[in-house]
């Protein structure tokens with residue numbers, strides 16, 4: 001991985017060896033609301049939360065991924081104490097999860113204001129408790145979001161599919177419900193469900209694709 005100093009240089013009065021920690025985490029984090037961001041440092045893609053770094057003594061700042069904010073040449077502090085190594089990664093990772101959950105709660109609050117679906121209040125409570133949605137609850141919420149015209153990245157919400165009960169819950173969804181939950185699942189899980197023959201039928205997927213193409 002390329003270091004910050006390699007990419008952007010260090011403070012003009014010092015070399016990177018004199019001042020190896022010229023870049024500082026500002027404490028600002030952002031949930032971009034969708035996956036597919038590109039980190040300006042490592043060019044990694046497909047993450048959602050970004051962290052702001054600023055060069056000490058300068059106004060230049062960038063929004064970067066977790067990997068880059070955890071590099072040794074970035075200083076990060078909590079209450080004036082520097083956090084390093086795995087402790088930093090764990091702490092910032094936890095903050096990212098909290099931020100993403102808050103974004104999800106915002107989306108649920110928005111749909112609760114405009115949808116009359118009687119199942120939504122229970123789904124809001126379930127998400128509050130679990131930070132995830134079961135497949136059936138995801139299907140109801142995603143349908144309500146689509147009906148209310150609230151656009152969100154399908155992967156904004158994590159769908160529970162690890163347990164046998166959740167796999168069964170997905171298998172028992174209607175074709176239409178499976179189709180609306182499908183984009184929220186990871187490629188590995190989709191492959192697994194295809195092997196288990198619980199994926200939406202190929203014909204249904206093709207029809208959905210044709211509808212989305214003709215709608216554009």
Ligand SMILES: [Zn+2]
Nearest residue numbers: 039042065068
């Ligand atoms: Zn990066």
